[in-house]
Amino acid sequence: MKLKLVPTVVLVVASASLHASQAGITTSSASVIGNAAETAKGAVHENWNTGIHSLQLGKTTRRFRVHVPSTMSPSTKAPLILAFHGWGGDEHEFLKHPVVTKELNQRGWILIAPLGLGKEEPGEFRASWSFRGSTTGLAGPHIGPEVFNAPSTICDEVLTPNYTYPSCQSVAQSTCSWTHCLGDDIDFVLTLIGEARKNLSIDPSRIFAVGGSNGGQLVWELAQNLRSTSSFRAFSSLIGLPHLGFNSPPPVNQARPMLLITGSRDTTVPPGRKGELQFTTTSNGEAYFYESASAVSATWAKALGCDLTQPLPTWVESTPLECSTWAGCQQAANGPSIADCRAPQMGHAYDLPTTWPVIMNFFAQF
Secondary structure, three states: OOOOOOOOOEHHHEEEOOOOOOOOOOEEOOOOOHHHHHHHOOOEOOEEEEEEEEEOOOOOEEEEEEOOOOOOOOOOOOOEEEEEEEEEEEEEEOOOOOOHHHHHHHHEEEEEEEEOOOOOOOOOOEEEEOOOOOOOOEEEEEEOOOOOOOOEEEEEOOOOOOOOHHHOOOOOOOOOOOOOOOHHHHHHHHHHHHHHHOOOOOOEEEEEEEEEEEHHHHHHHHOOOOOOOHHHOOEEEEEEOOOOOOOOOOOOOOOOOEEEEEEEOOOOOOOOOOOOOOOEEOOHHHOEEEHHHHHHHHHHHHHHHOOEEEEEEEOOOOOOEEEEEEEOOOOOOOOEEEEEEEEOOOOOOOOOHHHHHHHHHHHOOO
């Protein structure tokens, strides 16, 4: 089964829907979810509090979970993180981990974890996020000269099960299609940010996106897309890489900082060896094709103006992750604006006690 969730992993992503300009938007709140201390203190901030909320976009109801630090002052303009779950995940997988809420509370940051689409479809289909290649099943046009024998699809159709969603029957051009076609996830994310600015006291210049696996792939799409990249200050993708042919640079003069964390033992979304530019292939019984971690990091570093002739083997950070960057990437006071980090013993899972503080420290630079 594709991109299985591991209990210790946090997978977070955004969902799809109609854009605010195309449909009426209403918001509502459900029962508050959080620990007893959060609920007791209320954590009420503007119109959204800690708990489950929803947006009604046309005929589609989009659900998401909000975490507001209970100690926040109403006058504080807090940084905001959007966290996107992985394939088959939900809005709880991220915030149920104490290391995540502890860091948010200590730093005074707000987090929104939306729920993807797919469960609404007939049959046992998983919540997912969609982006270029995931719905058509076709590889993209951005294939570098160092890549040889590149296929035209994002998977080996013989070795890979057909996960095509009912909503994608008229969109899929191969059996490699594996996410929903119920709406535009970029539009949904932009709508969610707009509503968050109305209902939460956030700093609009400090909005960040993190995603795991399928959610991490959406993060790359948000960072590459002209419609969305300017809405964010920085990005982080965990065990998520673009499909083959989608190693495209960010819009001209709009490159944002990027932290990539992958597991060296990941057989689901394999990062490849350091310096390897050839595409990688899933080896867990399926055969999906991905851009390598080194290839996408180099593309991003070039867009950020880094000196690719001067790689730096380490990044100053108290972590067992093996991180690298390039000279000229110091766009922040305390660290790089692009980092390719590998967890030597990690597979397709998150070691949140290790990775989450690194993500927060990276975002805090900007």
